[in-house]
Amino acid sequence: MPDIVEIFLKPEHAYDDEEIRKAVVSNKHIRADELTGCHVIRRSIDARKKPIQYFLRVEVFINEPYSLPTYPSLEAKTINPDKAVHIIGFGPAGMFAALKCIELGIKPIVFERGKQVKERRRDLAKLTREHVVNPDSNYCFGEGGAGTYSDGKLYTRSKKRGDLNLVLNTLVKFGAPKTILTDAHPHIGTNKLPLIIENMREFILQNGGDIHFNSKLTDLELENDTISAIHVNNERIPCEQLILATGHSARDIFELLHKKSIAIEAKPFALGVRVEHPQKIIDQIQYKCKDRGDFLPPASYSLVQQVNGRGVYSFCMCPGGIIAPCATDVEEVVVNGWSPSKRDNPYANSGMVVEIKLSDLDIDQYGPLAGVEFQKQIEYKSWLMGGKTQKVPGQRLIDFVQKKTSRDLPKSSYIPGVVSSNLWDVFPDFVAKTLRGGLKAFGKKMPAYYTNDALLHAVESRTSSPVRIPRDKESFQHLKVSNLFPSGEGAGYAGGIVSAAIDGMRCAEATVRVADKSQTAKS
Numbered sequence: 086m087p088d089i090v091e092i093f094l095k096p097e098h099a100y101d102d103e104e105i106r107k108a109v110v111s112n113k114h115i116r117a118d119e120l121t122g123c124h125v126i127r128r129s130i131d132a133r134k135k136p137i138q139y140f141l142r143v144e145v146f147i148n149e150p151y152s153l154p155t156y157p158s159l160e161a162k163t164i165n166p167d168k169a170v171h172i173i174g175f176g177p178a179g180m181f182a183a184l185k186c187i188e189l190g191i192k193p194i195v196f197e198r199g200k201q202v203k204e205r206r207r208d209l210a211k212l213t214r215e216h217v218v219n220p221d222s223n224y225c226f227g228e229g230g231a232g233t234y235s236d237g238k239l240y241t242r243s244k245k246r247g248d249l250n251l252v253l254n255t256l257v258k259f260g261a262p263k264t265i266l267t268d269a270h271p272h273i274g275t276n277k278l279p280l281i282i283e284n285m286r287e288f289i290l291q292n293g294g295d296i297h298f299n300s301k302l303t304d305l306e307l308e309n310d311t312i313s314a315i316h317v318n319n320e321r322i323p324c325e326q327l328i329l330a331t332g333h334s335a336r337d338i339f340e341l342l343h344k345k346s347i348a349i350e351a352k353p354f355a356l357g358v359r360v361e362h363p364q365k366i367i368d369q370i371q372y373k374c375k376d377r378g379d380f381l382p383p384a385s386y387s388l389v390q391q392v393n394g395r396g397v398y399s400f401c402m403c404p405g406g407i408i409a410p411c412a413t414d415v416e417e418v419v420v421n422g423w424s425p426s427k428r429d430n431p432y433a434n435s436g437m438v439v440e441i442k443l444s445d446l447d448i449d450q451y452g453p454l455a456g457v458e459f460q461k462q463i464e465y466k467s468w469l470m471g472g473k474t475q476k477v478p479g480q481r482l483i484d485f486v487q488k489k490t491s492r493d494l495p496k497s498s499y500i501p502g503v504v505s506s507n508l509w510d511v512f513p514d515f516v517a518k519t520l521r522g523g524l525k526a527f528g529k530k531m532p533a534y535y536t537n538d539a540l541l542h543a544v545e546s547r548t549s550s551p552v553r554i555p556r557d558k559e560s561f562q563h564l565k566v567s568n569l570f571p572s573g574e575g576a577g578y579a580g581g582i583v584s585a586a587i588d589g590m591r592c593a594e595a596t597v598r599v600a601d602k603s604q605t606a607k608s
């Protein structure tokens with residue numbers, strides 16, 4: 086029986102197999118030749134004491150044959166072309182739904198409004214350099230969805246370890262580094278994600294799936310609370326089962342569902358700014374040293390505070406990252422962050438967002454689209470204040486707290502540019518006040534965090550979907566439309582790459598259960 090050993094290693098030895106073996110031998114008081122093999126199952130940083138060390142949990146084999154760990158991933162099965170599921174959206178939810186369909190022997194037929202990753206990159210360059218927003222090809226829309234040009238952080242609160250491992254193993258199968266299986270805070274990086282996504286696309290195509298790019302869902306036909314056909318680029322396509330995985334920024338889809346009287350509901354979300362510090366400041370706070378050296382990764386943080394009964398918290402923190410223009414339409418400004426696999430940029434950015442409750446929204450006027458309207462108004466204001474370009478309004482952190490427009494601004498990683506503004510003019514008062522309370526409180530927890538070297542960028546508004554597409558808890562069918570399976574972040578059932586991927590797989594499984602049930606009922 087293999088044993089589990091817990092060891093501490095210097096940062097420079099944490100990824101060195103020879104040093105890991107030496108530490109295991111010493112920990113178990115055995116001879117080196119008695120250790121037949123070992124592998125890391127968990128690796129995290131312990132920064133509580135000096136010197137900072139890595140903590141490793143290692144599976145070890147002593148005087149017994151070594152067996153390599155297995156990493157079960159999604160596999161291919163011969164598909165039955167007569168059994169097809171239509172999937173709208175090729176983000177993490179749509180991709181993993183398609184992969185799962187193939188494993189289940191069903192043909193996935195995917196429609197994605199955006200372009201393939203390589204072509205999409207050109208539109209991102211235009212957005213960043215020329216401020217041109219393509220409403221179908223941007224940081225949120227296109228092959229791989231919003232996750233493609235992200236940090237690729239792979240945390241989730243999902244409790245089902247099996248599902249989580251299946252997603253991580255599948256990412257490794259398609260080219261992600263194996264360290265994501267063991268690191269406590271796994272991430273892939275923007276530079277590595279596109280190739281993984283291309284590999285997934287090829288696998289789906291080679292195994293009988295169809296993927297159509299530049300193909301936007303434009304309408305739905307309903308008969309007796311069942312979708313009979315979808316319209317893609319205004320062309321009618323008969324449809325038996327539909328997985329809708331269009332993400333939280335597909336406002337036209339929410340509008341379409343509402344127009345068709347397919348129930349949707351407003352849902353709480355969060356909104357605020359993206360704050361950027363020099364990475365050095367965050368390293369010094371977290372590692373309590375002047376310089377983190379060559380072996381510790383750029384430090385991250387996670388902050389949360391209640392201010393007068395309202396939550397304010399850090400969101401999607403990107404160490405060594407870049408702030409990106411994430412608008413999906415022309416008259417709006419939206420930011421988010423990404424980082425490359427090495428996280429080697431000199432800035433640390435993070436969303437700093439305030440909870441928006443249903444009671445803050447004008448549901449009487451806008452119904453289930455009230456959250457979308459709330460986001461839109463603030464994004465539009467940001468666009469106006471940024472000079473009707475993709476420049477963003479920005480303010481130094483302490484200046485914001487003191488309601489003072491900054492005389493000048495520190496350097497920012499946000500390439501389109503930052504215009505010095507008073508961000509109190511962007512947000513409703515309750516948002517600005519809560520943000521101020523949060524920043525002050527975070528400055529008490531981490532004094533160096535509270536600095537005018539930090540720059541706030543407005544607006545971070547797409548943290549999660551402001552709409553839920555309600556579905557049955559067990560069957561995953563829409564509450565009224567039985568062959569519609571709302572999936573992923575846009576439907577309100579995921580928040581992040583991994584949870585969206587898990588939800589996509591579950592929706593694919595649900596289509597089979599529902600089809601089997603109706604087959605049994607017919608026969």
Ligand SMILES: Cc1cc2nc3c(=O)[nH]c(=O)nc-3n(C[C@H](O)[C@H](O)[C@H](O)COP(=O)(O)OP(=O)(O)OC[C@H]3O[C@@H](n4cnc5c(N)ncnc54)[C@H](O)[C@@H]3O)c2cc1C
Pocket residue numbers: 173174175176177178179196197198199224225226227228229230231232233234235236237238239240300301302303330331332333334335338401409411421422423572573574575579580581582583585
């Ligand atoms: C810059 C950035 C950084 C991020 N960093 C991280 C991170 O590090 N870790 C993390 O977990 N999460 C991160 N996220 C969030 C993460 O990307 C999302 O949670 C995740 O992608 C949601 O997956 P999804 O499949 O539900 O939706 P999406 O990824 O939004 O995919 C939806 C897809 O549907 C398509 N679509 C929309 N409308 C239509 C239509 N009418 N017809 C056809 N297709 C349509 C879109 O083009 C899109 O490709 C980041 C997001 C951004 C923008």
